Amino acid sequence: MSTPQPLSTIMPPALSDADQDALTDLHIRGTPPNTLRAYERDLIYITAWKQAAFDAPLSWPESETVALRFILDHSRSLENVNPADPALTVAEALIAQGLRKTLACPAPSTLDRRIASWRAFHRMKNLASPFDAPLLRQTRAKARRAAAKPKAPKSANPITREVLEAVLATCDHSLRGIRDRAVLMLGWASGGRRRSEITGLMRQDVDLKDYATDGIIWIDLVGTKTTAKGKTPRLVLKGRAAQALAFWIEMGRIDAGPLFRPITRNDNPLDRRLSPDGIYQIVQKRMDMAGFPKGFATPHGLRSGFLTQAALDGTPIQAAMRLSLHRSLAQAQQYYDDVEITENPATDLLG
Template identity: 30%
Template structure:
């Protein structure tokens, strides 16, 4: 008599046990999840390889992160090819050589992202990651100590409330002016990242009696795609009111018969008609720069991030509590907000103002 422990799988009962889902071919499911390395390591092949991963593998990171990984891996693979070494799987010495070769030329943040891409690629093919070796860890620690203190991150100026009013003041009634006004004012009031603005669809924006209810479906710090809801209330001034700015732009979209898809769209070169595709984050940054230049502000001093930084700084100066700012900006901890708050309150209750200078 065959014991239950040794009973062959073919003798399993035909009727499924309640609460248990039977898989027709479990081995096939495992095979589908197994990852085979890319056939070649050129940029397009790497992007195709990562784009073709099983959804369960890709779900933990955003599409933008996977694209960045593809670019980072391509850079690493190109360097490896010139050195005559294998990039995948790579030896710790290979990664060590890559860090030495690029430690001076690339920023620490770029190198850190490259290491992350290399690590993820090795984990995908179930190979030991060379980035975890002690030699690579020591080299990375040395780079941070050597280059970290003297490398400064380029900071753009914050577009404060007064600057925002200056940017939108010259805007008229053309469709492009109306779009840019809504883009600038909503970008500021929502403390949006440029990628979040670019990712908004018409279905994400609802007009209520109190203002705009906006669903942010994904963002840089929301890799799991849980999303968040924020509100944009009516403003006291028509020129900088996010609700009225949006309603005016929504009317333009309605005139063009657009009722779904991207909320902010590109124009043709002449500015006469709208394109079906949405704006990119880079295009949004260009709007900020172009409108800044039009009012005499150095366009190199601002970027898409200036709107987000300006809102946080302005709110901090107005005495808005950190937790309230974070609810709007999507920051997960007060520590990540502290740099903006320090800048915004630099001259508020400043000790040097009370010593009789």
């Protein structure tokens, strides 16, 4: 009776060319387009990095030595290193190719994403990833800890109800004003939607069947950062927010296609969808028109403002999360914790 091999020495079965093609095709069809584009960019970068560092193409599976060098090269600043440092030479070559911007230490999230892509390429080939080795896992953890910085808020200030009202007051009765009012109200009142979620909405994602009788609009998000495609619960829009959205649909004659669109100088909607940067421009323009200082808030202020206002109003956090679609109670709780203790509704329980 033969002695069983340790799990660490068992290699995955080799795939035939046909099976490899089928596996790759399945990964492509089962991966979101944005993720595929990120994979493509990362593969270009990783390939160029190895060529510059080792004068060799990528290997499958890649060696732990190469993977370790990749982590070390991207876990420190190269701005004041010895001119003979090999990592500096490689970085300058990548900058010359337009694949790297500076010699500063890349953000830990950027390195994490490239490593995740590299691991995904190994999975597509049914190969073990070198990044799963204990030494590399420990090195990556140390590098992440060394580069850790206090997390800056995505918006300098939350767009609370008071701020939102001041911003909405700048929206006139032009088609642009009607659109901007609908964007801001939907983005805030539906739970604090992200820019991509707002711009991704199509006319068919908005259900007006109960609007005439109950003043309610149902919204179907295809997917969000925290929910899978097709698994996102329906959201509801009521009151002034529902009225603003219905008025935009009517006045913009949005019968099909993208819900929110660019507006021409002649105040006519285009057929294409508004971009996420368009949402950023709307928020910045309206904040400026309302008299707020430059950089006071970003579109994420709609999300943080919704949760902050929910805390100020004494709304149970679980109820707010049903609209914000936060998966983590701890993450949503941060907005509640940011409310000044003197503004906490619980301080008035006795009256």
